[in-house]
Amino acid sequence: MERRLRAAIGRISAVALMGTAGVTAVVLTRQADAAESLNDSDVTANLWEWNWPSIARACTDQLGPAGYGAVQVAPPQESVTLPAGSGGAHPWWEVYQPVSYQIHGRLGTREQFSAMVRSCHTAGVRVYVDAVINHTAGSNNSVSTGYAGSSFDPKGYSYPAVPYSSADFHHKGAECTDEDGRIDAWNDPGEVFNCELSGLSDLKTEKAGVRDKLTGYLNDLIGIGVDGFRVDAAKHLPPADFAPIVAGLHRTTAEAKAPYIAQEVAPGGTGDLALSRYIGNGDVLGFSYAYSLKEHFGNGTLSDLQYLPQWDLGLAGAGTAAMVANHDTERDRSTLSYRDGATYRLASWFMLAFPYGKPFLYDGFVFPAGNTDQSPPADSTGAVTATDCGNGAWQCLTQATATKGMVAWHNATRSVTTVSDFTAPAATVIGFHRGSLGWFGLNASGTASTATYATGLADGTYCDRITGGATAGGCTGTPVTVSGGKATVTIPANSAVAIDGNARSTGTACATVAVTFTATVTTTYGQNVFVLGNQSALSTWATSGGTALSPAAYPVWTGTVSLPANTTVEYKYVKKEGSAVTWESGDNRTFSTGSACTKTLTDTWG
Structure with a gap:
């Protein structure tokens, strides 16, 4: 005030x-x-x-x-x-x-x-x-x-x-x-x-x-x-x-x-x-x-x-x-x-x-x-x-x-009010756990960091909360394997990984894949970015629909959509402003969803 x-x-x-x-x-x-x-x-x-x-x-x-x-x-x-x-x-x-x-x-x-x-x-x-x-x-x-x-x-x-x-x-x-x-x-x-x-x-x-x-x-x-x-x-x-x-x-x-x-x-x-x-x-x-x-x-x-x-x-x-x-x-x-x-x-x-x-x-x-x-x-x-x-x-x-x-x-994890095994592989990379309830790692550098950490967790496969956590039958977030209480974790650049006992993978195969579209796109005021493609979840190319991306990290736009596993997907980004639609030029982008429960695409338009 x-x-x-x-x-x-x-x-x-x-x-x-x-x-x-x-x-x-x-x-x-x-x-x-x-x-x-x-x-x-x-x-x-x-x-x-x-x-x-x-x-x-x-x-x-x-x-x-x-x-x-x-x-x-x-x-x-x-x-x-x-x-x-x-x-x-x-x-x-x-x-x-x-x-x-x-x-x-x-x-x-x-x-x-x-x-x-x-x-x-x-x-x-x-x-x-x-x-x-x-x-x-x-x-x-x-x-x-x-x-x-x-x-x-x-x-x-x-x-x-x-x-x-x-x-x-x-x-x-x-x-x-x-x-x-x-x-x-x-x-x-x-x-x-x-x-x-x-x-x-x-x-x-x-x-x-x-x-x-x-x-x-x-x-x-x-x-x-x-x-x-x-x-x-x-x-x-x-x-x-x-x-x-x-x-x-x-x-x-x-x-x-x-x-x-x-x-x-x-x-x-x-x-x-x-x-x-x-x-x-x-x-x-x-x-x-x-x-x-x-x-x-x-x-x-x-x-x-x-x-x-x-x-x-x-x-x-x-x-x-x-x-x-x-x-x-x-x-x-x-x-x-x-x-x-x-x-x-x-x-x-x-x-x-x-x-x-x-x-x-x-x-x-x-x-x-x-x-x-x-x-x-x-x-x-x-x-x-x-x-x-x-x-x-x-x-x-x-x-x-x-x-x-x-x-x-x-x-x-909040019932544990202290941290243990605070580890710093670099000045900008840290990891720690709260008792046996959860482990958190953070990387504030411009490159991915891979290190081994004591997690405090029981052995098993856990689902990263940052990228989506767990879903029925498996992980939406990136799987992290704990063995002997330790995990070798790759933390992406300027990101984090968080696992806990409430988000464990049961190992059941996923019929659908949570695909996160991450696109760096510069827009003018009033424009929004969408993904259109050859799947019904991407509106089958209809400009009236598509998946809207969030500009929370502008100029990076992100959004997640569920798509069938083991399927080849064609897609493009568009900018919408009212009834006006601007398509990105060039051939359709393509990828295979694969069999993992999650997938992240990183693109740049312009």
């Missing part, structure tokens, strides 16, 4: 939108239907600024079946709407400027939010909400209307839809002694707690009436079915003020337990701002962990990761919401991000493999390097449009086959 807003508020220049009047009280909904059972996993998919119907689909189709324990969603309350500005219309940080606590905003309505929570629970996935409770929309806004039509007076600190009045905020010359009313001294508790973060109206959380309204907002969400909260700008909430709010929260509807809490507290503070002062109210986001991963993956010193348990990261792993990146750090480049390609994916898989903290996997939207304020894909009113993992506008790491395989590996 701190990084993104120090400069953002000063750039606002907007006009007010007309809308319907807001309500002045939080309306409780009926309790959400309790799920039959929720996934036994501490892995969270952070689907940042996805709209509610898209998250519901992701829970049903991807996250639940893959074994994710939770999904983190962006702030759902009504926020300011900014149709113009130097960074473009409707910058992403709108949702971090509340004007009321109605569940109605650019990500959807209260009804859509409730339906999303029910869908996720049905799929076994908890829902954590990004809660903005330190502040409201900035006093220097030039607009006075929110997405649900609520009006507010930014200069007069009046938010009648809550309601808040000027007496509910800290002010320059009173509680805030800084001459400009802003936080300038980031290690001064008086400023950090009582002055404005980039001009955002700072709530007087020491006041019982303010805390009651915040507790009411969070309990409304719990009543809908929310299972926990990521608390935005928690560093600026005195822990003594936040503690009564936490104590006043209801039990969750799905599991009847205290909601999960993860607090955004940037490291570096001492005394009253030390991370240890916040941990009593819940977990803390792992910024130092993310910084360390960037350092070692960036420097190619992966062999040093074996010492991670001894590093001074400010928090014990048990109290850390671990991450490789979030929406702030991918913009200020303080951590790895999707722009780092394979390095980012490898670090995310490592986070799932090495026992430290509760993993939060991040999925946002693609944005130009020169416009870190850019809106997520949205219509002209600012309403965020549906997430499409095939159009190149969204990151979608959480839906990749390898990532879902690593979630399964993490869930299968």
Whole structure:
């Protein structure tokens, strides 16, 4: 929160939108239907600024079946709407400027939010909400209307839809002694707690009436079915003020337990701002962990990761919401991000493999390097449009086959909280196992690496989770043979191998082959890449169908399709944009599926 807003508020220049009047009280909904059972996993998919119907689909189709324990969603309350500005219309940080606590905003309505929570629970996935409770929309806004039509007076600190009045905020010359009313001294508790973060109206959380309204907002969400909260700008909430709010929260509807809490507290503070002062109210986001991963993956010193348990990261792993990146750090480049390609994916898989903290996997939207304020894909009113993992506008790491395989590996091994036989054949190649439950190897170099590792596993044939795992009768992923507790493993360049006791091959022959098409293709915005061929699964050359490839690793496009074993296949890649279809030139590509359960093709077009 701190990084993104120090400069953002000063750039606002907007006009007010007309809308319907807001309500002045939080309306409780009926309790959400309790799920039959929720996934036994501490892995969270952070689907940042996805709209509610898209998250519901992701829970049903991807996250639940893959074994994710939770999904983190962006702030759902009504926020300011900014149709113009130097960074473009409707910058992403709108949702971090509340004007009321109605569940109605650019990500959807209260009804859509409730339906999303029910869908996720049905799929076994908890829902954590990004809660903005330190502040409201900035006093220097030039607009006075929110997405649900609520009006507010930014200069007069009046938010009648809550309601808040000027007496509910800290002010320059009173509680805030800084001459400009802003936080300038980031290690001064008086400023950090009582002055404005980039001009955002700072709530007087020491006041019982303010805390009651915040507790009411969070309990409304719990009543809908929310299972926990990521608390935005928690560093600026005195822990003594936040503690009564936490104590006043209801039990969750799905599991009847205290909601999960993860607090955004940037490291570096001492005394009253030390991370240890916040941990009593819940977990803390792992910024130092993310910084360390960037350092070692960036420097190619992966062999040093074996010492991670001894590093001074400010928090014990048990109290850390671990991450490789979030929406702030991918913009200020303080951590790895999707722009780092394979390095980012490898670090995310490592986070799932090495026992430290509760993993939060991040999925946002693609944005130009020169416009870190850019809106997520949205219509002209600012309403965020549906997430499409095939159009190149969204990151979608959480839906990749390898990532879902690593979630399964993490869930299968997490009862063992230490690693054994950490081996580094090279500075950029490592392998280790978690007791007798699973082995993981990672290669961050540009060439394949072959080495022999102690796996801790019983002898047998295991199916690599990265390339597909196990299927009925055999392996979809690459088979790995363990003999005498050891395995000689070839880890492809910039990739990994993960095997565990829940993904073993029975040795039964496969009637079909899971063929992964991997093609390096440069496209223009709006184009998508498909595979067409002479098999029905490839639409028998019909341009209306084919197998859509994912651009998650752009310019590498990937997709997997089941094809008959021992069959000669002809195929070509095409680019589609609306009704326009562009075929690659030259003769048809051909290959034989063979008798193995999996096959990977690596091609380049152009």
